[in-house]
Amino acid sequence: MTSILEKVNLPEDVKGLNSDELIPLCEEIRKKIISSVSETGGHLGANLGVVEITTALMRVFDPPTDKIVFDTSHQCYTYKILTGRKDKLHTLRQHDGLSGFLNREESKYDAFGAGHAGTALSAALGMAAARDVQNEDHHVIAIVGDAAIGNGISFEALNNVTEATKKFIVILNDNEMSISANVGALSKYLGGLLANPRYNRRKRSVESFARKMKLGIFRSAYYRIEETLKSLFLKSVIFEEFGLRYIGPVDGHNIYAMEDALRVAKEADRPILLHVSTTKGKGYSFAEQDQEKWHGTPKFEIKSGNKATGSGVNYSTVFGNTIEKLAQKDKKLVAITAAMPAGTGLDKFAKSFPDRFYDVGIAEEHATVFAAGLAAAGLHPVFAVYSSFMQRAADCLIHDICLQDLPVTICLDRAGIVGDDGPTHHGVFDIALLRHIPRLIFMQPADEAELANMLYTAVNIDHPTVIRYPRGCGTGATVPDELEKIAIGKAVQLSEGSDVIFWALGNMIQLAEKAAALLNEKGISAGVVNARFIRPLDKELLTEHCKTRKIIATIEGGIISGGFGESITALANSVDFNGHVLNFGWPDEFITHGNPSILMEQYGLTPEKIVEKIVATL
Numbered sequence: 001m002t003s004i005l006e007k008v009n010l011p012e013d014v015k016g017l018n019s020d021e022l023i024p025l026c027e028e029i030r031k032k033i034i035s036s037v038s039e040t041g042g043h044l045g046a047n048l049g050v051v052e053i054t055t056a057l058m059r060v061f062d063p064p065t066d067k068i069v070f071d072t073s074h075q076c077y078t079y080k081i082l083t084g085r086k087d088k089l090h091t092l093r094q095h096d097g098l099s100g101f102l103n104r105e106e107s108k109y110d111a112f113g114a115g116h117a118g119t120a121l122s123a124a125l126g127m128a129a130a131r132d133v134q135n136e137d138h139h140v141i142a143i144v145g146d147a148a149i150g151n152g153i154s155f156e157a158l159n160n161v162t163e164a165t166k167k168f169i170v171i172l173n174d175n176e177m178s179i180s181a182n183v184g185a186l187s188k189y190l191g192g193l194l195a196n197p198r199y200n201r202r203k204r205s206v207e208s209f210a211r212k213m214k215l216g217i218f219r220s221a222y223y224r225i226e227e228t229l230k231s232l233f234l235k236s237v238i239f240e241e242f243g244l245r246y247i248g249p250v251d252g253h254n255i256y257a258m259e260d261a262l263r264v265a266k267e268a269d270r271p272i273l274l275h276v277s278t279t280k281g282k283g284y285s286f287a288e289q290d291q292e293k294w295h296g297t298p299k300f301e302i303k304s305g306n307k308a309t310g311s312g313v314n315y316s317t318v319f320g321n322t323i324e325k326l327a328q329k330d331k332k333l334v335a336i337t338a339a340m341p342a343g344t345g346l347d348k349f350a351k352s353f354p355d356r357f358y359d360v361g362i363a364e365e366h367a368t369v370f371a372a373g374l375a376a377a378g379l380h381p382v383f384a385v386y387s388s389f390m391q392r393a394a395d396c397l398i399h400d401i402c403l404q405d406l407p408v409t410i411c412l413d414r415a416g417i418v419g420d421d422g423p424t425h426h427g428v429f430d431i432a433l434l435r436h437i438p439r440l441i442f443m444q445p446a447d448e449a450e451l452a453n454m455l456y457t458a459v460n461i462d463h464p465t466v467i468r469y470p471r472g473c474g475t476g477a478t479v480p481d482e483l484e485k486i487a488i489g490k491a492v493q494l495s496e497g498s499d500v501i502f503w504a505l506g507n508m509i510q511l512a513e514k515a516a517a518l519l520n521e522k523g524i525s526a527g528v529v530n531a532r533f534i535r536p537l538d539k540e541l542l543t544e545h546c547k548t549r550k551i552i553a554t555i556e557g558g559i560i561s562g563g564f565g566e567s568i569t570a571l572a573n574s575v576d577f578n579g580h581v582l583n584f585g586w587p588d589e590f591i592t593h594g595n596p597s598i599l600m601e602q603y604g605l606t607p608e609k610i611v612e613k614i615v616a617t618l
Contacts, residue, residue: 004028010084014058022059022255026051030283033077034302036089041298041308041420042100045281045291046075046146049175049252053276054078056258057141060266066139067111067127071120071148073102074296075173083109093420095594101424115424116389117362118151120144121170125157128165139266145173146280147339151362161271162243168271170244173252175280175291239273248275253282292342312473315451316413319469320345322452322479323382324352326459333459334374336360336383338367344384344413364389368396368410375406380459387412387427387468394433401464402439408465409458415444415468416507416557417586417600422593428586430468432562435535441465441488442534444506447477450532456483468534470507470557491538497527500551500614503542503568505531508555514607515553519614534564537571546577551614553582555605561588580617584610 004021005028008014017025029051037044055078057068063083070076080098081089085107091097102110112123124142131138148154149172161168239246245268250261258276265272280295281287286305287294299308327333327349334356341347341359350357360367364385371381390397390412401408415427435442441463445451451469458465494509500519504512512528519526529541531554545552552572554565565583572581584605591599600606604613 005032005081005086008082009086011058011061011063011082014055014082019256022055026055026255027283029055029078029081032081032086032089034284036077036092037297038300038302039090040092040094041296041300042077042093043074043296044284045287045294046175047077048282048284048287049278049280050075050143050145050173051078051282052253052255052258053143053171053173053278054082056255056262058082059259060262061139061141064108064111066141067124068109069112069114069120069124069127069140069142070102071114071142071144071154072117072146073112073114074100075143075145076102079109080107083107093422093593095592095598099422099593100420101422113424115421116392117146117148118153120148121154121157121161124170125161125164125168128168132165132167139167139169141169141171143171143173145175145278147362152365158239158242158244166270168244169265169268170271170273172248172273172275173278174249174275175278239275244271244273246273246275248273249277250274252276252278312476313448314473315448315469315471316343316345318345318448318451318474318479319384319411319413319455320348322455322483323384324349326456326483327353327356330380330459332379334358334379334381336367336371336374336381338362338364338385338389340384340386343386344411346384364393365396368393368408369400371408371410372396372400372404372406375401375408376404380407380409382409382411382455382459384411384413386425387415387430388418388425391429391433397434397440397464397466398437402437405439405463407462409455410464410466411455412466412468414471416470417591417596418471419596419599420593423590426586426591427468427470428558428591430466431534431556431558431564434466435562435564435567437464437535439464440535442468443486443532444468444534445474446506446509446530446532447475448473449477449479450486452479453484453486454532457486457488460485461488468506474507475510486532489533489536489538491532491541492530493527493541494530495527496525497549498525499549499618500524500526500553501545501549502526502528502553502555503531504528504555505534505564506557508557511605511607511610512553512555515555515610515614518607518611522611522615524615524618531564534567537567539571542568542571543575546572546575546579550579551582551617552577552579553584553610553614555610556583556585558585559588560585582613582617584613 004025030048033047085098088098093100099106101115103113104110120142124140128140247261251257261274265274280291297307323335335346335349336358337344337346338360339362341350367383371383374381412430415430418425443454445454454467502512502516509530516526516528554568556564560583563585565585569581
């Protein structure tokens with residue numbers, strides 16, 4: 001068969017296709033996405049679910065003139081294929097290749113970059129308002145999916161739509177999933193709209209009649225009839241209360257129904273919300289059957305569905321196992337996640353203690369203040385969250401937890417460089433954001449055993465605590481059966497060094513040890529300290545080192561600006577250190593995507609580069 005996708009490179013090519021070519025085109029796009037992601041890893045399920053939606057958008061609208069904004073933008077692969085990047089899809093998430101998300105620097109078609117949920121409505125609404133101010137006439141479309149509509153920012157934007165513009169289109173891609181199954185009242189409400197039997201039975205009858213009569217001709221009449229049906233059979237649609245005309249539910253895998261619905265939305269004289277029903281993982285049986293597992297995936301074998309796996313137990317699993325073990329003895333321990341039970345390792349806890357587990361959806365700010373409320377009422381909550389997702393809740397940690405000195409433990413997963421997801425997901429800002437907060441105890445473990453001991457320590461402290469740890473596996477250290485409390489603010493000296501002493505955090509200790517070994521080979525006496533605490537620092541040990549060492553070198557998995565190293569520098573200056581403090585970490589810029597080993601080489605975080613700078617300083 002002749003490939004339809006071969007002759008499609010840009011949106012205008014999609015417009016030029018015959019209607020009978022659209023379904024085969026969508027099938028080819030799905031095969032290309034599955035093939036590419038099997039080689040690179042990436043977000044598979046969400047992308048397979050939006051093939052028809054995206055293809056229909058290219059038929060109806062004219063990007064880049066019309067602005068299309070994807071929430072989170074992890075469902076953008078079809079969009080990349082149809083906007084000139086088809087032949088580069090094999091470089092997806094690879095160093096110097098295509099980003100796994102929309103990126104304004106990558107293409108003129110990417111109206112707004114994103115990697116976190118809840119931003120599309122606000123950003124698109126801002127674009128619509130700017131269009132109105134500048135007397136322009138293009139369309140702005142926000143595509144919201146994977147439960148991002150339940151995010152607080154989305155609600156704030158909905159509340160402002162009719163005040164900001166009269167011409168605005170929202171596509172609510174409802175697949176009943178975030179990463180895990182959707183939770184909360186809004187999810188149940190949307191499910192009710194999708195499942196109302198009386199409404200859907202009559203809606204199908206009208207659709208069948210309209211299709212026989214060529215829906216394109218009777219489009220306006222059909223949607224007027226649909227609006228009447230909604231008023232008769234559905235409860236007051238919440239989006240109508242926000243001032244948006246509600247259309248749907250529409251079958252998001254029916255390319256013809258999608259195109260017709262989008263044309264109605266395009267012609268509307270008021271803000272529109274198009275409610276679309278899709279299946280996450282559509283077209284790949286393994287992804288349809290286990291939607292959570294296939295939300296994001298490493299490389300895999302297409303025929304069997306077998307995935308590439310690393311060796312060892314990762315930090316997330318160690319955290320999950322430890323908190324579940326601690327909760328068996330401590331009835332006051334409760335756990336919170338923001339739509340990430342499996343990703344953070346809390347799925348085991350959720351099964352063992354369903355009455356003490358809370359999935360609040362994609363709502364990190366709420367999760368943090370909710371934890372404060374639980375703590376104020378006598379419990380000890382543990383909130384597990386990715387470092388980059390916690391960024392938006394920094395104020396809540398300051399104002400609602402630390403100011404009141406409440407016993408809340410926050411575990412920052414994916415701290416440091418995460419690799420292929422790139423700058424939206426690198427957890428490199430948490431140290432600089434949080435190390436200044438009074439009353440906060442801030443730790444990072446050297447290995448899996450120390451993570452377990454730090455967690456045990458944290459849940460037995462009546463103060464706010466944060467533990468950061470990286471993605472993936474550690475050194476393979478065995479977690480002891482009997483956990484021990486760690487002395488607050490005390491570092492551990494791993495090796496002596498009379499000339500140079502490294503103060504390193506967590507997974508950067510191995511880098512420090514390699515650099516120290518190279519220095520010792522050169523006749524420069526170098527040792528390593530496992531700092532353990534970002535706050536409070538071990539002032540006693542550091543002051544001792546300031547009296548005798550020529551160089552104190554810090555190595556951290558965060559940005560240098562405002563980071564751990566700067567706190568060491570400040571303390572050294574305060575005791576009149578006569579030597580040099582050298583800070584090693586990530587520079588004051590956004591780090592691109594790519595394998596961590598490539599990025600560390602690119603930014604000089606190798607034993608050889610570190611030694612070169614130290615020798616030059618000496």
